[in-house]
Amino acid sequence: MVSIEQPRTAPSWRRVEIALIAGARKVAAAFDHRLAQIDLNLNQASLLAFVNDFGESNQTELxxxxxxxxxxxxxxIDRLEARGLVTRNPHPNDRRVWLVGITSEGTALVEKFYEIDAGFQKEVRRDISREERQQLASLLERLDCNVDAILSSPNNKQERGGPHA
Amino acid sequence: MVSIEQPRTAPSWRRVEIALIAGARKVAAAFDHRLAQIDLNLNQASLLAFVNDFGESNQTELxxxxxxxxxxxxxxIDRLEARGLVTRNPHPNDRRVWLVGITSEGTALVEKFYEIDAGFQKEVRRDISREERQQLASLLERLDCNVDAILSSPNNKQERGGPHA
DNA sequence: GCCAGATTGTATGCCAACGTACGGGTCCGC
DNA sequence: GCGGACCCGTACGTTGGCATACAATCTGGC
Structure with a gap:
């Protein structure tokens, strides 16, 4: 999909934005591929790592x-709870809220996750310098800003101004 | 190598790879948001544009x-066909194959798609120079290559080198 | 106190992708 | 020709996201 290697698929609309989307999907897929060995996907691993690092959180935050x-x-969270990786604990002052905490098994899995992640990182960053990654991060930040403007604007075709930049 | 920038305190989900995934998902969402005005999503629009530009294709290609x-x-294709945007025509020599072609209504919609796309592009590229986009494209290319290596490697944790070079 | 409004988590139904399995069809070695 | 390997499109069940609607609960004005 990210076409550069595939001359056949190079239609006029195949711009860098599309390549970005396709590329990122593939990165996510590759991540999931590696994460499969601990029966986690990227979202689950992120959640686990977050709870592990920052302690109990409510579901909306997560x-x-x-x-x-x-x-x-x-x-x-239902699934993670059923696997004994996280627990739902009542909030002391707010009975609507579950505080999601991690179990020792969950922590153990997060450790494995970090291991896998380190290997993944090493592989995926081959031939990509630190400087480039920083540029990418900066670019993504601006992109995110522009995209927010689009998302919060009406989808009517003539709308240009949006709220603001 | 140097893990200076990534002490254990920087959780994995804050890395640039994660930002890339999240950012791209948002770009796709914004694209879909704009495309909603012609009742298409990005994949549908891509398909339509492809058939429009390259003529009839079989489903596997698509x-x-x-x-x-x-x-x-x-x-x-079922849905697009039901909306009268594409047609399934039998392949002259291979009765297994449908050749998916575009209707005049489909072509008209592709025109609208190009319009929307142009506006989208303009907005999403605000504050992003052409040079940066080229760097991004180059980076994505290498990323894609690395990711391919990961995807085609076994997901067993001990595999580091991948199958081979 | 107490009711209106906001907020949390859940139930429900929908959607679009996936993987697998399969029937119909083609192609190639013999 | 013919039988098996392969390819194309489809059917089926599963998954994991979404949006909506809802009950329970908290909060704030009066």
Whole structure:
């Protein structure tokens, strides 16, 4: 999909934005591929690592962190809980809230995750310098900003201005 | 090598790879947001544009091109066909194959797609120079190569070198 | 106190992808 | 020709996301 190696697929609309989307999907797929050995996907691993590093959090926080909706995070936590990796503890002052904490098994898995992650990082960064990564990060930041403007604008074709930059 | 920038305190999910994935997902979402006005998503628009530019293609080709499976492309084409945007024509020499072609309505929609796309491009590229986009493309190319190596390697943790060079 | 409004997590239904299995069809070695 | 290997598109069940609607709960104005 990221076409450069595939001359056949180079239509006019295949711009860098599309390559970015396809490339990122592939990075995610590769990550998931490696994570499969600990029966986790990237979102699950991110959640686990977050809870491991920052302690108990409520589900809404976790949903924002992982970047999926509250409903989805709920069923995701269901699965992790069923596997004994996290626990749901009641919030002392707010009976609506579950504080999601990690178990010792969860922590053990996070350790493995870090190992896998380190190897993944090494491989994926081959031939990519630190400087380039920093440039990429900077670019992504601006991209994110522009995209936010688009997402919060009406999808009517003539709308240009949006809220602001 | 140097893990200076990544002490254990910087959790994996804050790395640039993760930002890339999240950023790209958002770009795709924004694209879809804009495309909603013509009731298309990015994959559908890609397919339509491809058929428009390159003429009739069989479904397997289209699946590879869009980057989804053959089963998925089938139901996708079902929907586009039901909307009268594409047609399935029998292959003259191979009765297994459908040649997916575009209708005049489909072509009209592709025109709108190009319009929307141009506007999208303009907005998303704000504050991002052409040079940066080229660097990004180059980086993505190498990333894609590295990722391919990962995807084609076994996911067993001990595998470091990959199959071979 | 107490009711209106906001917020948390859950239930439900929808959607679009996946992987697998399969039937129909083609092609190649014999 | 013919039989088996292979290829194309489809059917099926699963997954994991979404959006919506909802009950329970908290909060703040009065």
């Amino acid at each position: 949903a924002e962190m992982v970047g999926i909706g509250r409903a989805s995070i709920g069923s995701m | 699946a590879e091109m869009v980057g989804i499976g053959r089963a998925s492309i089938g139901s996708m």
